Amino acid sequence: MSFYAVIWRYTDDTSVIDGARAGHGAYLKELVGQGKLKEAGPFVDGTGGVLVVEAAGQDELKTLLDGDPYVSEGVVVDQQVVEWKPVIGPFAG
Template sequence: MAFFTVVWKYTDDTELIDKARGPHGAHLKELIGAGSLRIAGPFEDGTGGILVLEVAGQEELKPLLDEDPYVAQGVVVDTQIYPFKPVLGALAG
């Protein structure tokens, strides 16, 4: 399994963000239940958020992100993906 840090930048359209927030949260809870999403949260200024996912490889990552309502409904305007190797803390193995 591999870890990836996903950094999302959001649109400035707060109405769109508010509309998609509930379905987005439900999607993230599904990913947590499946064991793929390890931690997630928004930036305090509301401009984006970070997800840390554990999946078999990057090819498995894209569909999980594309299914998220924030992506599908246009809340996410930029995505940066970084392979991540936890060496300290709860995710270190």
């Protein structure tokens, strides 16, 4: 299993964000329940957010991210993914 830091930038269209918010929140709770999503939250200015995901590899990560309503409903307009190695804190091995 690997950890990934995912940085999302959101659309400026607040109606798109508002329409996907409930589904997005429910989906993230599912991922937490599965042990896949470790941390998530928006930027204070509302322009995007960060997720920390544990996945078996890039293919699983892509499937998990593509299943999020923020992706499928067009909220996410830019995505950066970096494999991450925690060395200090609760996720460090």
